[in-house]
Amino acid sequence: MTYNHVNYIRGAIESVLSQKTDYSYELIIGEDFSTDGTRDIVLNYAAKYPEIIRLAKSACNLGMVKNFLNTLNQCNGKYIALIEGDDKWLDINKINTQLNFMEVNPEFSLSCHNAWVKNERKRIPAFKFNKNLSKIDFEDIIMDWRIPTASIIFRKDALIVPDWFENMKNWD
Numbered sequence: 495m496t497y498n499h500v501n502y503i504r505g506a507i508e509s510v511l512s513q514k515t516d517y518s519y520e521l522i523i524g525e526d527f528s529t530d531g532t533r534d535i536v537l538n539y540a541a542k543y544p545e546i547i548r549l550a551k552s553a554c555n556l557g558m559v560k561n562f563l564n565t566l567n568q569c570n571g572k573y574i575a576l577i578e579g580d581d582k583w584l585d586i587n588k589i590n591t592q593l594n595f596m597e598v599n600p601e602f603s604l605s606c607h608n609a610w611v612k613n614e615r616k617r618i619p620a621f622k623f624n625k626n627l628s629k630i631d632f633e634d635i636i637m638d639w640r641i642p643t644a645s646i647i648f649r650k651d652a653l654i655v656p657d658w659f660e661n662m663k664n665w666d
Contacts, residue, residue: 495561496579497526500535507539509583511546515590521547523579524565527555532579559660566655574650581644584610592647603652609642 496503510521521543525536533551540547550568552561566574573596575589585591592605 495524495526495558495565496528496532496536497555497558497561498528498530498532499579500528500530500532502580502582503532503535505582506577506579507536507547509581510577511543512586513583513589514586515593517590517593519546519575519589520571522550522565522568523547524550524561524568525552526557526561527552563655563660566653569650572650573647574653575647577644583644589647596647596649604646604648606641606645606647609645 496506499506507521507523513519523536523540525533527533536549540549548568550561550565552564556564573593575592577583583589588607592607595605596602
């Protein structure tokens with residue numbers, strides 16, 4: 495998903511394209527009618543990598559939640575990994591590592607990992623897993639858990655989007 499991420503979108507796209515993986519993948523970009531040049535950048539990448547990149551373009555600004563749902567509905571794969579236009583995956587083996595885990599652990603519906611938040615001055619942990627924690631459940635997430643969006647890979651067939659979701663202020 496992206497909206498007005500002109501300063502970051504190249505980094506996000508390049509971090510996906512740089513993935514070393516045993517699996518084929520597609521990058522679905524939900525471009526939400528940006529006004530800052532993001533759309534032009536995304537269109538150029540889609541033209542350059544038509545075998546990997548597909549666009550879920552909006553004819554008007556849908557907003558975060560509707561853009562997320564529109565983009566999600568374009569996904570065809572068994573798994574979905576999330577990255578927003580101002581995110582960047584730092585590990586070129588991220589997708590391969592997580593998909594390998596998911597393939598050998600069919601009882602898991604989601605995989606996530608530690609992440610950093612970086613601004614102009616410093617880099618801080620957005621989330622740091624307790625080293626003794628090997629899995630979390632739904633109650634952990636609801637009660638007090640923050641999972642970095644760009645760290646998530648989940649099974650598409652495990653996703654159930656409730657009716658009320660479209661009325662949320664923030665899709666995260």
